[in-house]
Amino acid sequence: MKKFAIISLGCSKNLVDSEVFAFITESAGYALTEDLQKAEIIIVNTCGFILDAKEESISTILEAADFKVSGKCRKLIVTGCLVKRYFEDIKNSFPEIDNVIQLKDFSTFKNVLGINSIEDRKLLTLPHFAYLRVSDGCNNHCSYCAIPAIRGKLKSVPIETLISDTENLVAKGVREVILTAQDTAQYGVDIYGKQKLPELLQKLNDIKKLEWIRILYLHPAHISSEMIDTIAKLPKVCEYFEIPIQHINNEILSSMNRKVTKERVSEIIDEIRSKMPDSVIRTTLITGYPGETEENFIELKNFVKEMKFERLGAFTYSREEDTPAFDLEPQVSEEIAEQRKDELMQIQQDISEEFLAGLVGQKINVIIDKSSDEEGFLFEGRSYFDSPEIDGVVFITEGNAGIGEIVKVEIIDAWEYDLIGEIVEYPTDEQGISNDERKENKSKSKTQSSNKKQ
Numbered sequence: 081m082k083k084f085a086i087i088s089l090g091c092s093k094n095l096v097d098s099e100v101f102a103f104i105t106e107s108a109g110y111a112l113t114e115d116l117q118k119a120e121i122i123i124v125n126t127c128g129f130i131l132d133a134k135e136e137s138i139s140t141i142l143e144a145a146d147f148k149v150s151g152k153c154r155k156l157i158v159t160g161c162l163v164k165r166y167f168e169d170i171k172n173s174f175p176e177i178d179n180v181i182q183l184k185d186f187s188t189f190k191n192v193l194g195i196n197s198i199e200d201r202k203l204l205t206l207p208h209f210a211y212l213r214v215s216d217g218c219n220n221h222c223s224y225c226a227i228p229a230i231r232g233k234l235k236s237v238p239i240e241t242l243i244s245d246t247e248n249l250v251a252k253g254v255r256e257v258i259l260t261a262q263d264t265a266q267y268g269v270d271i272y273g274k275q276k277l278p279e280l281l282q283k284l285n286d287i288k289k290l291e292w293i294r295i296l297y298l299h300p301a302h303i304s305s306e307m308i309d310t311i312a313k314l315p316k317v318c319e320y321f322e323i324p325i326q327h328i329n330n331e332i333l334s335s336m337n338r339k340v341t342k343e344r345v346s347e348i349i350d351e352i353r354s355k356m357p358d359s360v361i362r363t364t365l366i367t368g369y370p371g372e373t374e375e376n377f378i379e380l381k382n383f384v385k386e387m388k389f390e391r392l393g394a395f396t397y398s399r400e401e402d403t404p405a406f407d408l409e410p411q412v413s414e415e416i417a418e419q420r421k422d423e424l425m426q427i428q429q430d431i432s433e434e435f436l437a438g439l440v441g442q443k444i445n446v447i448i449d450k451s452s453d454e455e456g457f458l459f460e461g462r463s464y465f466d467s468p469e470i471d472g473v474v475f476i477t478e479g480n481a482g483i484g485e486i487v488k489v490e491i492i493d494a495w496e497y498d499l500i501g502e503i504v505e506y507p508t509d510e511q512g513i514s515n516d517e518r519k520e521n522k523s524k525s526k527t528q529s530s531n532k533k534q
Contacts, residue, residue, distance in 0.1 A: 083152075084110040085119035087144065088204060089137055090127025092211045092260040092296065093231075094160060097184055098125045099201035101159070104190055107197035116144065117151040126160035128230060130398030137162045145176035157181060157192065164230045183230065184216075203249075206449055208484030209256035209292075209468065210249045214242060214280065215270075218262035220299060222326075223337045223404040224369065224397060227262055234263070234270045243283050246290065255484055256292040256447060257284065258467065264295055265302035275302070278310040285314040291486055292447065293317045294467060300325055301339040303348050312355045318464040319359035321352055322391075326366045328383040329376040335408070336369065342383070349387055360465035362391035365424060368417020369397045370408035377420050384424060388431050391471055394424040429496050436472075436494035443504060446474045446489040448481045461489070463499070472497040479503025 084105045088098035101123055102112060113119055122144045126137035137160070147153040159181040163170055171180050179192050186199050203210055215236040218227050246257055259280075261267060268276025277295075284293050293316050298307075300323050311317045327333055328342045352359050365380065384392065396417040399406055446461040449468075452475060454460075459476035466472050474489060479502055481487045488505030 081111045082109060082121075083113040083115075083119050084121035084123065085113055085116050086123040086125065086204070087140055088125045089140060090125075090129060090133060090161065092258065093213055093216065093262070094125055094127060095204060096201070096211050096213045096260070097160070098123075099204050100186055100199050101125065101189060102202040102204060103200045104186060104195070104197045105193065106202055108193040108195045112202070116147050116153070119147070120152050121155045121157065122147060122153050123157045123159065126158060126162035128160070128162035128165045129226065130395075130400065132398070134162060141174060141177065145174070148176060155179070155192075157189070159183065159185070159189070161230045165226065203252070203254075205468070206483070207253050208447065208449075209258060210254045211260045212242060212246060212249075212257045213237070213261060214259050214264060214267045214277075215261040219266070219270075220263060220301075220339070221337060223335060223408075224366070224400065226400045226403055229402055231262065234266060236268050236271050236276075238271065239268075239276065239280055239283060242280060243287070246284060246287055250287060250290050253484065255290065255486070256294060257290065258294045258296060260296045263297060263299045263302065265298045265304075265307065275304065275307070278306050281310050281314055281317055285316045290316060292464065294320055294464075296322045296467065298323050300345050300348055305351065308348075308351055308355060319356045320362070320465055320467065321359060322362045322467070323348070324364040326364065327369060327372075327376075327380060329372075329379050332369055332372060332376055335371060335405070336366075337404070346387075360390040361387075362393075362467070362471070363389050365392065365394045366397050367394060367420035367424065368412040368414070370405055370411050372397075372412050372420075381424065381427060384427055384431075388435070389428070390432070390435050390465060392424075392428040392431075393470065394421045394428070396421050432472075433494070433496045436497070436499055439491045439499060440494055441491065443488050443490050444474075444501075445486050446476070446501070447486045448476070448483055449473075450483060452476070457500075461487075472499065474499045474501055477502055481506065 086098050086102050088095050110121060116122060124141050124144050127133040141158055144156055148156060155178045156176060157179045158177050160183060163180055164183040181189050190197055215234055217232040217234045219234045221228055265277060298321060325345050326336060326338060330342050333340060444463050446463050448459050448461045450460055452458060452460045457475040457477055461474045461476060463474055477500060481503055485507055487503045487507060489501035490504045491499050491501045493500040
C-alpha cells in the first residue's frame with residue numbers, strides 16, 4: 081500500500097489541522113507511516129509563530145526534501161502558519177516543494193490528491209486522548225503576537241458540533257479531551273454574544289465514558305468567577321489551569337496589550353486556590369520584552385517566588401514583523417533575555433521539586449499513556465496536573481494496567497519535574513468488575529485452556 085508521513089510542528093491547534101490532512105490522505109488510499117524513508121507523500125504542517133518556530137519549520141522542510149533523493153518521496157506538501165505568513169517567499173524559495181497549501185485549505189489539498197473526501201480527523205495523538213479545538217483565531221491583539229494576522233478573528237465552533245465530535249471521539253476510545261484555542265476563556269463570544277465555556281464544560285461532563293476534561297489557554301483578562309466555580313463543581317474537569325500571564329509588571333502588561341493588571345492576576349490565582357486547594361496552575365512568561373528593565377524583571381522573579389506556580393514555561397521575546405511591538409524601543413539584547421529566562425527556569429525548578437516532593441506518599445489518579453522504554457519502569461502516565469508534551473510524567477515501577485486506563489498510584493519518589501509511583505488500585509468497569517478481578521479471571525482462563533490442551 082502507498083504510504084504517507086506527516087510532520088506537525090507547533091501547537092495543539094496545528095495538530096488538529098494535521099489530523100484533518102491525515103484523514104484526507106488516508107481517504108486517498110495512503111497508509112500513515114512514521115518512517116519518512118518509506119513515505120511517497122510527506123506533508124509538513126509548519127509553525128510561524130516566533131523566530132525559533134520559523135527556523136525549525138524551514139529546517140524541517142529541507143530535511144523532508146532530502147527524502148525525494150534518498151527515499152521514496154514523490155510529493156512534498158507544505159502548509160501551516162509559516163505558509164500563511166510567507167506564502168510567496170516559500171513558493172519561490174523552495175523548488176523542492178511540490179505543493180504549497182494555505183493554512184487550513186483542505187479543499188485545495190483534496191484537489192491535489194484528486195479526491196472528494198469528507199473532512200474528518202485521524203488522531204495523531206495516543207488513542208485515549210484528543211485535542212478538541214473549541215475555536216480558532218483571536219481578538220486580543222497582544223502587541224508581540226502574530227496570531228491574529230495568521231489565523232484571523234475569533235471563530236468559535238457551535239456547542240452542538242463540539243458535543244457531537246466528542247461523543248464520536250469517546251466512541252473511538254478517547255478518555256481525555258483537551259480543550260484548545262487561542263483563547264479558550266472567550267469561547268462562544270462571537271456566535272452567542274457571551275462566554276459559553278461554563279455551558280460547554282457542563283455538557284461535556286455529561287458524556288458517558290469520558291473521564292477527564294482538560295482546558296488549555298485561559299487568557300487571564302477573560303477568566304470569570306463563573307468559570308472557576310464551574311470547574312470546581314464538575315468532577316470530570318481537571319483542576320488544571322493554564323493561564324499565560326506573560327509578565328506581571330503593569331507597564332509591561334499595558335505595552336503588551338494584555339488587558340489585565342498584576343492585581344487582577346493575583347485575585348484570579350487567589351480565587352482558584354481558595355476554591356480548589358488541590359488545583360494546579362501552569363503559566364508562561366516572556367523575558368526580554370522591549371523596555372523590560374532589571375527592576376521589571378526582579379518584580380517578575382519575586383512574583384514567581386511568591387505564587388509558586390506548579391508548572392511554568394519561560395520564553396525569550398521574539399521580535400516579529402507586522403506586530404506593534406516590533407518597533408518598540410529599547411530592545412533588550414538576546415543575551416540578557418536568555419539570561420533572565422534561565423534564571424526564571426532555575427527558580428521554577430526549585431519550586432517544582434518542592435511541589436512534587438510533597439506528593440511522595442500520596443495516592444493520585446494517573447492515566448496510563450504507554451509502556452515505558454526507560455530501564456526500571458513498566459509504564460508512563462500523567463496525573464491531572466500533567467498535560468501531554470508540556471508537563472511531567474509519572475513513571476510506574478509496579479502494577480499492571482491497560483493503556484488509557486486511569487489507575488490509583490502511590491507516589492514513592494519525585495524528581496524535578498516527574499514522579500515515580502506504584503499502582504495500588506485499579507478502576508472498576510461498568511459491570512462492577514475491577515481490573516484485579518479481570519486479571520485473575522484472565523489468568524484462570526489461561527490455566528484452564530492450558531490444562532485442556534494437555
